[in-house]
Each structure stands twice: as C-alpha cells, then as structure tokens.
Amino acid sequence: MPGIVTVNTSPYEGQKPGTSGLRKKVKVFLQENYTENFVQSILDANKGAVAGSTLVVGGDGRYLVKEVVDKIIKICAGNGVSRLLVGQNGILSTPAVSCIIRKYKTLGGIVLTASHNPGGIDNDFGIKFNCANGGPAPDATTNQIHALTTQISQYKTVPDLVCPIDKCGVQKFDVEGQTFTVEVIDPVDDYLALMREIFDLPAIGRLLRGEGGRKFNVLIDGMNGVTGPYIQRIFVQELGAPPTSVRRVTPLEDFGGAHPDPNLTYAAELVEEVRSGDYDFGAAFDGDGDRNMIIGRNAFFVTPSDSLAVLAAGAAAVPYFRSRGVAGLARSMPTAAAADRVAKELGLPVFEVPTGWKYFGNLMDAGRLSICGEESFGTGSDHVREKDGIWAALFWLQVLAASGLSVEDTMKEHWRKFGRNYFTRYDYEECASAPCAEMMLSLERTITAPGFAGSVLTGQGKAYTVAAADDFSYMDPVDHSVAMKQGLRIIFTDGSRIVMRLSGTGSSGATVRLYIDSYELTDVLGDAQDMLRPLVDIALQLSDLPRYTGRAAPTVIT
DSSP, X not given: OOOOEEEEOOOOTTOOOBTTBEEEEHHHHXXXXXXXXXXXXXXXXXXXXXXXXXXXXXXXXXXXXXXXXXXXXXXXXXXXXXXXXXXXXXXXOHHHHHHHHHHHTOSEEEEEOOTTSOOSTTSEEEEEEEOTTSSBOOHHHHHHHHHHHTTOOEEEEOTTOOOOOSSOEEEEEEETTEEEEEEEEOTTHXXXXXXXXHSOHHHHHHHHTTGGGOOOOEEEEOXXXXXXXXXIIIIIIITOOOGGGEESOSOOTTGGGSOOOOSTTXXXXXXXXXXXXXXXXXXXXXXXXOBEEEEEGGGEEEOHHHHHHHHHHTGGGSHHHHHHOOOOEEEETTSOTHHHHHHHHHTOOEEEEOSSTHHHHHHHHTTOOSEEEETTTEEEETTSSSOOHHHXXXXXXXXXXXXXXXXXXXXXXXXXXXXXXXXXXEEEEEXXXXXXXXXXXXXXXXXXXXXXXXXXXXXXXXXXXXEEEEEOOEEOTTTOOEEOOOOEEEEETTSOEEEEEEOSOOSSSEEEEEEEEEEESXXXXXXXXXXXXXXXXXHHHHHTHHHHHOOSSOSEEO
C-alpha cells in the first residue's frame, strides 16, 4: 500500500500565471521541485474542495507532458483527490479538457500546454488550471495560486505509486486506507460525442465526400500537435474524407521541429500546398488544439476577425444554434469590429473584453454570450469554455455545405453586406523586456497627454484625426471585477484603430503585438497591407518601436 510523503521545498520566484497559465522553458520546469511547487499550489488554492474531488489531467503531447502527468498523479493522490480522468498517453486537447470537465462535473482540470509555443527540450512547457465551468481560472484564482507559490514550504506526494497511462482503463489504489482512482480515457471520445450534438456531421460528410456531384477537397493540418488523433477520427473516420486530406497528424514532443502556431508564417507549408493544389478548404490547428487558421482555394486567407463575423452571421446553419438561438457575441479588444456589425444586424448584444479566453466565461455562464473570438486565431462558443480549433473548422464547413459557396465568395458576400474591417497584426517576439516596458510607458504618456485627442497624425500623406486614446480597462458586467492596463488604444474619428500591448503568452522575453484596423464600407477588395500601411507608419513613428525593440521588421505579420 503506497504511503503519503511530505516533501520540504522552497519557493521559486516568477511562478505567476500569465494569460493562460504558467509558461516557461522546459529547463525551468526541470528544476528540483519547480513543477511540484506549482501543482501543489493549484491544489492548495482549491483547499476544502480537493479532498474527494475529481480532476481532469492531460496536455498537448509536447516534451515533458508524460513526466509531469506522473508527478500530478502522485501529488493528487497525496492530497486526497478521489479520482483523475487522464488522457491516454497524457493527450487531451485544451477544448477536450473543457468538454470533459463540464460533462462529468469535475472540480476542474490541470492542462499541460504552452499552446502555440514551440516544444522540445530547449523550448517551452506550461501548466494551467481550468475551473469547474471548464474555462481558464479567473484572475482571482491565478493570483491566489501565485501567492501560494511565494510561500510554499512543502508538498504532499505518493512517490511509490505507479500508474501507467498508455492504455485506457480504470486503475484503483489504496492510499492509506482511501481509494484513489485513475481512469485513463480515450482523448477523442467525449469531444466527438459533443461535435455530433452540435453539427449536422452527415451533411458535412456529404460535402467532403463529394456526394451530389459537388467536388470539394480539404486539407487539414495538425502541425504535429494534439489534434492529430481528433483529425483522424473526425475528418477521416467520421466524415469520410480521404486520408490524403490530412497532414502532420502524429503528435510529436517537439512538433517535428515546427512552430505549432496556425498563421501564414508558421503554417506556410499548408498555405503553399493549398495554393498549388486542388483544394477548396484548408485548416490548421495549434499545439493544444484551441487555435485555428482558415484558408480557401488558392490559399485565400480569412482573418480571425472576419472568421468570427462570418460564423456569427451563419449560425443558423448549425443545429446547435438553430435550437438554442444566439444570446450575444463578443470579441477581444484588439480584434477588429467585424462581429459588431453582425451583432447590430441581428439585434444582439456585443461585448469587448481583454485578451484572454477567461474573460468570456462569466458572460457564457450568465447566458449572455454564445459565440466569441480573438484575433489571435481563437474562435469558440458556449459549448465549452475554451476556444476550439476543430469546432471552428467544422462550423465553416457547415456554413459552406449549406450555402454552396466557396470560402472566398462567402467572404466577399459578407463584405458587400457589412463592409470590411481591414486588419493586420505585427508580432515582435522574444524582445528584451526592459526596453519594451519603457516603450509602453513612453507611449502611454504620449497618448494620454492633454491635447493628444483631437490631434492629427499623418502617415504616407494620409491624415487621421484622433478621437480618443487610453489604456483599455474592463469591468465584467456579471461580477463587476475589473481588469486594468489591457492594451494601449488610439481610436480615430473614422473608426480606425492602433492598438499595442505586451503579450502574456510567451515563455521568455517580451512579445510586442501591434494591431491595426480600419473600416471600409465600399472599397472592400483591396490588399490589407496596402490599405493599412499609412496607419502602420504612424504607429511605428509614434511608438519608436524599431529603436526600443532593435527590430527592423516584425517576426510575424498576420
């Protein structure tokens, strides 16, 4: 009978969860007791509810997942957790974790992922806690976890407990007279069952199989992340797409050396295959399966802001929304306002929230929000409390199956009806933190100075009048919690915007994100980079970004 051991430990600095959990380099997590400290602090933050509880555990398959799952099993056994639902081989996509938490009404889940960040011994790892609603822990909880990490002195574990996770099945252990159960589950089963409830999968299957005389070829890219098993089960086995319709569907600890971020830069192989091949639709998903990129024939690119708007406008094609209706729409603040125009047309409320999926959760739980998204390639709904890449691709295919249009024609029809929010994002990754912080302070002083509102800024000969400028803050309309300093905004009288913020999803250094968007009612078929170049020039001059970052060009342009 394995016994509980109390291990003395000391705090580590910097175990503060960011936008979606604690993300650091693998070698940081390999420090003695570093991982154990954080896991114990998660459990301690739920003190009083942990004993006798059920938790979900899984991750994106990156380097260190299996080893950390083993540590979590031992620590949960030492802290009186009654039951764990663990993905086979440690594999569970982030939206699947949310699905399972909600379906089985567990206390929450521990998700092992650094999302779209690279994997491998020299790259990134992450741990985050999802609450009982299935969503990322809110600020109050993550702040409590961080506070506990600063004063931790011991953790409890059962070091002799051996629990293989390579085969599905139930394993029971007697831990000092208490039964501790670990159920290793198929990572896809519950998620697939939910997709069957939401979508008319037979109709999507007929589209993918070319029935009715309509040829429609897809190419789905798992980027060697967690979605591989989901892609195989759903697109090939369930929907009947040929095996040649999928690529990179084996989860690898280092994602095959690739950066598992579904954008035009890091998913360039998919873009080129669709551009040069006979494909009507392409999709890619990130390391943990919550982000998506959608492209059409000839690699026609759909911005995430536009994708959210199109799906919201086409919700009636999906059985889930036909039966339930749509309560409201929401987007993160940096996301272009395309969905706002759909909300106005449909008479729906629309919410603008800070970056971070946790800010959508309260609205969903209160029944005020149904469909939401972020410009960072995240789209989702109240079916779970995470963004959901495969769900977004299936939603697009449902809309296309119903309309008979191509991806490009769908977008052009949408723009003709609603106008177009031209949008771009410049990412400057792994910059020196101190100069970037100084840049943000300097820019904030500039845009909040008396007289800045009302001033005229000029780029490439085009003038824009400043209507307002601020550091975005948000009060949750449900619980009235406040989030401050969520990004610097310059809003112009024509509705154009410049937004700049430091991202919380990196594991080292600082990532500066610059967002530019501009609304056009009639000139909707231009090139986004050309249309937005004057505003980009204004943003770079105003912030002095090249000097502060030492970068002549961004790492990624979306």
